[in-house]
Amino acid sequence: MASARQISGPCQAWPEDGAFIREVLDRIGDKWTVLVVSTLSAGVLRYSDLQASIPGISQRMLTQTLKHLERDGLISRTAYAEVPPRVEYELTDLGRSLLEAVSAMADWAATHHREIAGNRAVSERTGVGRGRASAGAARE
Amino acid sequence: MASARQISGPCQAWPEDGAFIREVLDRIGDKWTVLVVSTLSAGVLRYSDLQASIPGISQRMLTQTLKHLERDGLISRTAYAEVPPRVEYELTDLGRSLLEAVSAMADWAATHHREIAGNRAVSERTGVGRGRASAGAARE
DNA sequence: CTGAATCCCGACGGATACTG
DNA sequence: CAGTATCCGTCGGGATTCAG
Numbered sequence: 001m002a003s004a005r006q007i008s009g010p011c012q013a014w015p016e017d018g019a020f021i022r023e024v025l026d027r028i029g030d031k032w033t034v035l036v037v038s039t040l041s042a043g044v045l046r047y048s049d050l051q052a053s054i055p056g057i058s059q060r061m062l063t064q065t066l067k068h069l070e071r072d073g074l075i076s077r078t079a080y081a082e083v084p085p086r087v088e089y090e091l092t093d094l095g096r097s098l099l100e101a102v103s104a105m106a107d108w109a110a111t112h113h114r115e116i117a118g119n120r121a122v123s124e125r126t127g128v129g130r131g132r133a134s135a136g137a138a139r140e
Numbered sequence: 141m142a143s144a145r146q147i148s149g150p151c152q153a154w155p156e157d158g159a160f161i162r163e164v165l166d167r168i169g170d171k172w173t174v175l176v177v178s179t180l181s182a183g184v185l186r187y188s189d190l191q192a193s194i195p196g197i198s199q200r201m202l203t204q205t206l207k208h209l210e211r212d213g214l215i216s217r218t219a220y221a222e223v224p225p226r227v228e229y230e231l232t233d234l235g236r237s238l239l240e241a242v243s244a245m246a247d248w249a250a251t252h253h254r255e256i257a258g259n260r261a262v263s264e265r266t267g268v269g270r271g272r273a274s275a276g277a278a279r280e
Numbered sequence: 281c282t283g284a285a286t287c288c289c290g291a292c293g294g295a296t297a298c299t300g
Numbered sequence: 301c302a303g304t305a306t307c308c309g310t311c312g313g314g315a316t317t318c319a320g
Contacts (some may be wrong), residue, residue, distance in 0.1 A: 020253035021174065021246045029169025031293080034161065047302055058294055063303060071202075072266055073259025085300085085301050092254060101248040106161045108241040114161035115234060119213025128211055171313085187282055197316055205282060224283050225320080 027072065028102060032057055032065045037091065037099055040075060044090045074098055167212065172197055172205045174242055177231065180215060181239055182231045214238055 028034050033052070039045065039053045051062055066089060069075040080086045091099065122128075130137035168174050172194070179185065179193045193200055205230060209215040214235035220226040231239065262268075 020249045020256075023253065023256070024172075024245060024249040025169055025174060029165055031162075034165060056294095059303070060295090060305095061293065064257040067268075071260055071263040072256045073263075074256075079302090082301095086179075087157040087290090087302060087305085094252060095167075097248070097252065101245055104244050105164065105241055109160045110238070110239065112234060113163060116160075116163070116212045116214075119234075120211055123213075128207075196314095199283070200285095200311060200315085204313090222281095225283085227282060257291085 028098075030059050030065070033069065034102055036062070036065050036069065037074065037102065039096060040089060040091045040095070041099055044088050047087050047089070050089065053121065069095070167208065168238075168242060170205070172201050173209065176202070176205050177207065177214065177235060177242065179241055180229060180231045184228050187227050187229070190229065200246070209235065 013091075033132065035057070039050060043052075047051070047062070047066075048112050050066075051057060051059070054062070066075065066077070070077050072094075073092055076090050076092050077087045078090070080088075165248055175194050175197070176190065178197075182193075185193070187202070187206075190206075191197060191199070194202070206215065206217070208267070210217050212234075216230050216232050218228045223238060255260075
């Protein structure tokens, strides 16, 4: 999910259920949310702790992700007005419940990733999913 | 997940588990996969059926999503060499298992979306998650 | 009818510099 | 230490057009 979030009008399908699925998927679908949440499962952590625990993340993305998570009530932020500023982040109960749900997904992934990888490899050889993955030189 | 895929080196965190979580999240995280899969839960459908059943989708995205799903073995594609071309798509067992997992997520979403929406509304008023969502006119 | 190819804008997100 | 602001490249994905 990259662009198109509020631009195109009527996108919410799923006849009866709702659009909150997309709301949630937009959250856990981005590169860092799951990493941050799973890292916070360890307990209370400071900004720099998170940055250190999550190798590839930039300040920009860490801050943004934390804000989104805080806004949705998945984590709590506690700032101490000290001379060396200290801010602690912690999962809320809601955040922990999300972690459980995500873990279920991870469980599924762990169970089937081999099968998926296998199918992908076969498709590679038979030239099925030649859409844009690998294939190397489509036109460039 | 826009840029940074193979450029910055060590991005896969999650100490022990693995990176297939991201593999899966990259798949269900995009805007259309879940919609297509859930639509296909109805049974065998043709290309045009899918396009008609999923309001906002473009041919490009439908084709691309279908290819990815086929490549991963989540759906099967059957083309009939007839004069009016006919192609039918159907969920595989693997695809159905994904649907179950996604339904679990949807379940969680349905259970907590009110709470999340509430938190978000409060943060809106107290000006917490002023990162980039809503806020309307931050500077533009 | 089922795609494939192309154009193009805007969002995602990394790097860097600056502030309290 | 904990962010904020800005620049800018990359990529997602909608619209359109062409082909089998």
